[in-house]
Amino acid sequence: xRWVGFAILVYVVMLLQTTVGKLLTFAFExxxxxxxxxxxxxxxxxxxxVRELNDVVIAAWVLGLGVDLGSAGGAxxxxxxxxxxxxxxxAVAAVFRMREAFFRDRIMTQAIxxxxxxxxxxxxxxxxxxxxxxxxxxxxxYGATLRQAAALACYTGVLMPLGYxxxxxxxxxxxxxxxxxxxxxxxxx
Amino acid sequence: xKVLAGWSKQRTAALLxxxxxxxxxxxxxxxxxxxxxxxPFLSPFGGAGMYLTAALRRNxxxxxxSSQEARQLREEVQRLISIANYWQRESESSRRHLDxxxxxxxxxxxxxGVDYEIIPATVVAEDSLPYGQTRAVNAGKKDGVRTGSAVVxxxxxxxxxxxxxxxxxxxxxxxLVDAGAFAARVQLVTDRDFKVxxxxxxxxxxxxxxxxxxxxxxxxARELLTEQNSVPLDVQAVGDGADGMIVSHVPAIDNVxxxxxxxxAGDGTLPVEIRIGRVAEVSPDPQHPHHVTVRVRPDxxxxxxxxxxxxxxxxxxxxxxxxxxxx
Numbered sequence: 163x164r165w166v167g168f169a170i171l172v173y174v175v176m177l178l179q180t181t182v183g184k185l186l187t188f189a190f191e192x193x194x195x196x197x198x199x200x201x202x203x204x205x206x207x208x209x210x211x212v213r214e215l216n217d218v219v220i221a222a223w224v225l226g227l228g229v230d231l232g233s234a235g236g237a238x239x240x241x242x243x244x245x246x247x248x249x250x251x252x253a254v255a256a257v258f259r260m261r262e263a264f265f266r267d268r269i270m271t272q273a274i275x276x277x278x279x280x281x282x283x284x285x286x287x288x289x290x291x292x293x294x295x296x297x298x299x300x301x302x303x304y305g306a307t308l309r310q311a312a313a314l315a316c317y318t319g320v321l322m323p324l325g326y327x328x329x330x331x332x333x334x335x336x337x338x339x340x341x342x343x344x345x346x347x348x349x350x351x
Numbered sequence: 352x353k354v355l356a357g358w359s360k361q362r363t364a365a366l367l368x369x370x371x372x373x374x375x376x377x378x379x380x381x382x383x384x385x386x387x388x389x390x391p392f393l394s395p396f397g398g399a400g401m402y403l404t405a406a407l408r409r410n411x412x413x414x415x416x417s418s419q420e421a422r423q424l425r426e427e428v429q430r431l432i433s434i435a436n437y438w439q440r441e442s443e444s445s446r447r448h449l450d451x452x453x454x455x456x457x458x459x460x461x462x463x464g465v466d467y468e469i470i471p472a473t474v475v476a477e478d479s480l481p482y483g484q485t486r487a488v489n490a491g492k493k494d495g496v497r498t499g500s501a502v503v504x505x506x507x508x509x510x511x512x513x514x515x516x517x518x519x520x521x522x523x524x525x526x527l528v529d530a531g532a533f534a535a536r537v538q539l540v541t542d543r544d545f546k547v548x549x550x551x552x553x554x555x556x557x558x559x560x561x562x563x564x565x566x567x568x569x570x571x572a573r574e575l576l577t578e579q580n581s582v583p584l585d586v587q588a589v590g591d592g593a594d595g596m597i598v599s600h601v602p603a604i605d606n607v608x609x610x611x612x613x614x615x616a617g618d619g620t621l622p623v624e625i626r627i628g629r630v631a632e633v634s635p636d637p638q639h640p641h642h643v644t645v646r647v648r649p650d651x652x653x654x655x656x657x658x659x660x661x662x663x664x665x666x667x668x669x670x671x672x673x674x675x676x677x678x
Contacts, residue, residue, distance in 0.1 A: 180397060180400075180487075181404050182403055185404055189593040191594075193593075194481070194482075194543075194593045196481060214360070217360065220360065228479075232479030234386060235538065236480060240383060240529060242374070243374050243385050244376075244382075247371035247374075248375070290375065306592065314481060
């Protein structure tokens with residue numbers, strides 16, 4: 163990983179997700195507000211493209227922290243910082259393990275893995291935040307937020323192929339060694 | 352040095368996971384401090400981003416209407432046409448109607464003798480996740496803001512001289528749930544965890560008469576709603592997590608109708624009546640047959656919110672609004 167480039171990417175994604183990215187949100191009476199998780203798109207991209215699991219885990223932790231710092235609402239009056247880092251690490255590790263079973267350049271693969279990532283990460287986050295703020299959260303709130311998380315996961319899955327292509331264009335700024343590339347290089351020698 | 356030389360990414364990852372666990376357990380106070388420390392770094396570019404977002408949303412809203420908004424507009428137009436016809440036929444009644452409107456307007460005029468401080472702020476970021484409805488603003492404790500303060504929009508902002516106590520026309524947009532040195536966080540009225548004591552003010556409209564149940568000396572009777580018997584209904588309004596507010600358990604006999612106003616109850620941290628929104632829909636409560644659920648659409652355009660005003664009462668004013676009916 164090229165960590166300076168990655169830090170800039172995280173900053174830009176945080177800015178986009180808290181400002182202009184909100185143009186992609188929709189409000190439904192039945193589900194609530196639905197918007198994409200742009201950080202999840204970056205995390206899934208890294209899980210598919212970066213060679214080392216440790217690099218992916220550290221990057222996911224940073225992205226999760228960014229999401230937690232940029233969001234205060236959800237369960238109770240204020241949410242705590244930390245659960246999204248853990249949830250991202252858990253979800254990215256799962257996607258990293260799964261990637262061998264898929265062709266990473268297929269649109270369907272990217273969409274499904276983003277869906278799985280978001281279901282895992284946001285399901286864990288909503289559960290953790292509801293448990294930590296259980297004094298302010300009822301079962302119906304928990305159920306409604308989980309439903310919202312499922313809709314967010316579907317929406318992010320739909321946008322993932324587009325995000326993947328955009329990130330591919332600037333990949334060299336934050337990914338030093340791609341998955342599979344170094345090994346292939348050694349075999350050639 | 353040996354420790355550093357043997358340090359691996361695996362250890363770093365493990366350390367970060369432990370740090371995340373500790374941060375999670377340190378609670379909301381720590382989270383608040385951390386967010387307030389980070390917010391100033393995001394604010395400069397966040398302000399530009401929110402300007403762009405608000406401008407695009409406003410323009411998008413101006414160009415196209417949803418089917419529901421179009422239906423509401425058609426209904427409104429029909430209502431206005433019937434009001435115009437009514438005025439032509441019944442000039443005397445229309446003069447009474449005008450008197451009612453003027454009286455209603457007078458009830459929202461500036462309240463004299465209430466000491467307020469109004470702190471302007473700009474929205475610089477929204478929530479990164481859609482579960483909550485909060486906004487980060489660029490005013491903090493250094494500007495004198497306090498957690499729990501009401502946040503309003505006002506059309507009198509530019510005319511406000513320093514130290515002018517109260518704004519005349521305003522809409523409640525939320526309240527402060529967190530305040531750091533340089534930034535604060537506003538919980539919008541549509542947030543699922545937003546609760547406010549409010550009042551429903553039923554509009555007396557001669558073109559749309561309605562019956563209510565009035566109890567006098569223990570006996571109930573059905574009467575037409577008039578200026579005299581129209582008491583505000585004390586209710587509890589909560590955000591619906593999307594784009595409106597919900598008022599539950601409103602007795603059906605009070606005959607609340609779409610178009611009625613939801614205003615603050617005039618207690619707590621905002622001891623004046625300020626408009627929150629308008630009743631958009633009244634539906635029967637399936638669990639309580641004699642009650643209805645009221646859906647309110649906020650007056651403020653929350654999706655393109657930019658300039659807001661934090662209202663700090665310097666001291667609690669005397670009771671200034673009419674008596675509501677306890678519930």
